[in-house]
Amino acid sequence: MLDNLNPPQLAAVTLDPTRHALVLAGAGSGKTRVLTTRMAWLIRNGMTSPHSLLAVTFTNKAARK
Numbered sequence: 001m002l003d004n005l006n007p008p009q010l011a012a013v014t015l016d017p018t019r020h021a022l023v024l025a026g027a028g029s030g031k032t033r034v035l036t037t038r039m040a041w042l043i044r045n046g047m048t049s050p051h052s053l054l055a056v057t058f059t060n061k062a063a064r065k
């Protein structure tokens with residue numbers, strides 16, 4: 001699960017579960033991979049329940065012009 005992450009991604013994914021993080025990086029740089037892998041990592045390690053996670057996403061096409 002963690003094998004294909006670069007060092008900043010790995011740091012964000014494995015951050016202490018009690019800590020908050022802002023993931024700020026350019027388009028296509030791997031932010032979504034960080035978010036989805038962190039959710040999987042937290043669940044896999046029993047640090048949270050899938051029922052206590054919520055992910056919300058949007059696209060620029062959904063934004064008001």
Ligand SMILES: Nc1ncnc2c1ncn2[C@@H]1O[C@H](COP(=O)(O)OP(=O)(O)O)[C@@H](O)[C@H]1O
Nearest residue numbers: 004005006009026027028029030031032033034
């Ligand atoms: N560490 C990585 N190594 C190789 N490919 C990656 C890595 N992180 C992300 N990718 C790939 O790069 C593309 C963009 O990643 P994504 O997480 O969608 O970026 P963002 O959300 O920042 O736009 C996807 O195809 C993703 O699978």
Ligand SMILES: [Mg+2]
Nearest residue numbers: 028031032033
């Ligand atoms: Mg994204």
